[in-house]
Amino acid sequence: MKHRINYRMLFDRLEEGIFVIYKSQFVVVNDGFVSLTGYTADELNGLDFNFGLIWAPESREMITRYVDGVNTGIQPASNYQVTVLKKNGEKIRADAHLSWFHYKDGMAVMGVVREITDRVQEENTLKESEEKYRTLTQNIPGMVYRALPDWSVKMVSGCERICSYTIHDFLSGQVNWTDIIHQEDREKVFMESYPLSQAPQSLIQQYRIVAKNGETRWVSDHKQSVFRKDGSFLQIDGFVFDITERKKLLNDLIVAKEKAEENNRLKAAFLANISHEIRTPMNGIIGFSDILKQENLTEDESREYLRYIHKSCDRLLNTINDLMEISQIETGQVTVKKVKVHVKEVVKNIIESFKPKTENKGLQFRYIIPVNDDDLILVTDQRLLERILMTLIKNALKFTSQGSIEFGYTMSDDSIIFHVKDTGIGIPADRHDAIFDRFVQGNPGHSRAYEGTGLGLPIAKAYTEYLGGFISLVSEPAKGTKFFVSLPLEHPFPSTPKGTDTVENGKKSPGNGNYVLPEKIILAEDDPLLMQYLVSIFSHEPVKLVKTENGRETVEACSENPDAGLVLMDIMMPVMDGIEATRKIRESGNKIPIVAQTAFTRPLDEELAQWAGFDDHILKPYGKDQLLRLITRLMTENPKDNEPLKNP
Numbered sequence: 001m002k003h004r005i006n007y008r009m010l011f012d013r014l015e016e017g018i019f020v021i022y023k024s025q026f027v028v029v030n031d032g033f034v035s036l037t038g039y040t041a042d043e044l045n046g047l048d049f050n051f052g053l054i055w056a057p058e059s060r061e062m063i064t065r066y067v068d069g070v071n072t073g074i075q076p077a078s079n080y081q082v083t084v085l086k087k088n089g090e091k092i093r094a095d096a097h098l099s100w101f102h103y104k105d106g107m108a109v110m111g112v113v114r115e116i117t118d119r120v121q122e123e124n125t126l127k128e129s130e131e132k133y134r135t136l137t138q139n140i141p142g143m144v145y146r147a148l149p150d151w152s153v154k155m156v157s158g159c160e161r162i163c164s165y166t167i168h169d170f171l172s173g174q175v176n177w178t179d180i181i182h183q184e185d186r187e188k189v190f191m192e193s194y195p196l197s198q199a200p201q202s203l204i205q206q207y208r209i210v211a212k213n214g215e216t217r218w219v220s221d222h223k224q225s226v227f228r229k230d231g232s233f234l235q236i237d238g239f240v241f242d243i244t245e246r247k248k249l250l251n252d253l254i255v256a257k258e259k260a261e262e263n264n265r266l267k268a269a270f271l272a273n274i275s276h277e278i279r280t281p282m283n284g285i286i287g288f289s290d291i292l293k294q295e296n297l298t299e300d301e302s303r304e305y306l307r308y309i310h311k312s313c314d315r316l317l318n319t320i321n322d323l324m325e326i327s328q329i330e331t332g333q334v335t336v337k338k339v340k341v342h343v344k345e346v347v348k349n350i351i352e353s354f355k356p357k358t359e360n361k362g363l364q365f366r367y368i369i370p371v372n373d374d375d376l377i378l379v380t381d382q383r384l385l386e387r388i389l390m391t392l393i394k395n396a397l398k399f400t401s402q403g404s405i406e407f408g409y410t411m412s413d414d415s416i417i418f419h420v421k422d423t424g425i426g427i428p429a430d431r432h433d434a435i436f437d438r439f440v441q442g443n444p445g446h447s448r449a450y451e452g453t454g455l456g457l458p459i460a461k462a463y464t465e466y467l468g469g470f471i472s473l474v475s476e477p478a479k480g481t482k483f484f485v486s487l488p489l490e491h492p493f494p495s496t497p498k499g500t501d502t503v504e505n506g507k508k509s510p511g512n513g514n515y516v517l518p519e520k521i522i523l524a525e526d527d528p529l530l531m532q533y534l535v536s537i538f539s540h541e542p543v544k545l546v547k548t549e550n551g552r553e554t555v556e557a558c559s560e561n562p563d564a565g566l567v568l569m570d571i572m573m574p575v576m577d578g579i580e581a582t583r584k585i586r587e588s589g590n591k592i593p594i595v596a597q598t599a600f601t602r603p604l605d606e607e608l609a610q611w612a613g614f615d616d617h618i619l620k621p622y623g624k625d626q627l628l629r630l631i632t633r634l635m636t637e638n639p640k641d642n643e644p645l646k647n648p
Contacts (some may be wrong), residue, residue: 518565
């Protein structure tokens with residue numbers, strides 16, 4: 001009896017709730033089960049275990065299945081999580097261990113129930129926390145990781161965004177983080193990371209990785225070392241951001257900054273050079289002009305000084321022309337006007353122009369022209385073509401002190417290739433591209449042995465590209481340079497009979513020095529100095545001059561002088577400009593040849609002049625021979641078949 005009492009006391013003192021079901025009724029319950037359910041032992045004993053007020057429906061079904069199984073045969077012990085409905089209506093979660101044993105004349109089921117409500121709440125809280133953490137890490141635009149001392153990855157999230165490897169690739173050990181660090185950066189990363197294993201600290205590194213698809217990416221790795229309480233190194237926690245685009249942007253900014261600084265340096269050098277190229281000839285012009293004022297000069301000295309002044313003027317004009325042309329190129333104002341050009345005639349004119357200059361310098365001037373191409377006509381812009389070729393020959397002449405200069409062209413199936421070869425100083429290989437850059441000279445800096453703006457080759461290259469071709473060179477220092485200009489043959493026209501004009505715009509010089517001039521010329525110029533210059537040009541020619549100072553006077557002069565053979569019309573004049581005056585003259589039916597004098601170089605001005613009814617134009621400044629040749633050509637041409645263009 002005493003032992004039975006002791007067992008009962010022990011049975012009741014157990015924290016777990018214990019019950020015995022026999023023939024579907026509770027026959028034994030301990031104090032733990034009474035406390036768990038809130039019912040008394042008297043209320044529970046004899047109560048059908050299936051009583052709906054003790055078990056939640058899903059839990060009642062689980063227990064019923066087990067009890068039914070025991071009654072029909074041997075049923076192994078089983079564990080369940082159940083929901084108990086307490087007498088006060090509270091729901092609690094519990095672990096239930098069910099087993100069977102022989103009892104009296106049948107089978108009984110014993111259940112051991114332990115409340116786990118707090119544990120379940122903790123687990124749910126933990127799951128919620130993990131879910132929030134997972135959501136957080138998934139939304140971070142990078143990768144979160146935990147690495148052990150051997151760099152094996154214990155936990156990782158967001159890795160596919162960074163390196164294309166999956167979480168499984170890392171957690172299964174198929175790939176380690178160290179495996180994807182770029183080989184060139186790996187040693188640096190290890191060396192910088194070593195202090196993390198010695199003491200708790202943080203580190204930020206930027207390095208490259210190789211993604212699963214083979215792409216190289218830049219990452220920023222923010223890591224923190226974690227140590228146990230005993231001071232041993234536990235792990236590294238960190239997150240990684242993809243900074244590839246940021247790195248590219250930074251590199252682009254650095255390149256742009258360096259380029260801007262280089263451009264500023266080049267522009268400063270360019271401006272200094274331009275200042276030199278303007279002030280130097282101006283100094284010669286002003287200086288020798290002052291000297292010419294002296295009364296004790298000999299005739300030879302005066303002629304020599306005048307030659308110096310003329311040379312300085314040419315140099316200054318070349319500088320101004322370069323600046324104007326590069327400005328047109330920079331602003332996209334170059335207009336290509338393709339016409340029929342007699343190639344051999346252009347080449348011969350260039351040769352005649354440069355041959356005296358090469359001879360004066362003691363150089364041999366050779367030219368190579370195909371024998372059977374006398375009638376070759378090229379469809380191109382003659383002005384741009386001549387500018388390209390003359391620039392190359394000028395350069396050859398400038399940089400060659402002895403030896404020879406060769407000029408000519410060859411033909412292929414679809415192109416014509418001009419070349420200029422010299423035996424000058426040559427160009428280093430590392431400057432072959434730079435010499436075509438704007439604001440760059442072959443010999444930059446203050447120790448310049450050769451004059452010039454350094455814009456000739458950039459202009460020649462730009463014009464060549466405008467004509468659909470390309471320019472190239474071969475050169476070696478101290479041995480010379482050979483430039484090539486390749487232009488496409490765009491449906492060449494057959495040659496016209498000799499003696500006729502093969503150039504559409506008609507600019508062809510007779511080349512014999514014998515001028516054909518009209519008996520009377522009307523000079524329309526408002527600048528007194530330029531008017532005096534024009535008068536001096538014709539002072540020794542059998543020509544009568546009629547002078548006007550504005551457009552209105554010029555229109556009246558044409559009406560009052562029907563025997564006049566030519567009008568030299570300035571564009572910019574007071575009262576009425578030259579374009580309006582020309583339109584008035586054409587509207588009256590007067591077909592007198594009119595030549596525009598202009599300081600403008602824009603293609604629009606030339607087109608406007610043609611629209612107004614000018615026969616030709618001449619660009620200021622111009623020389624006597626240039627003007628007289630132009631007039632001679634107009635006087636010897638056949639009269640125009642078409643009426644001048646009218647204002648639409």
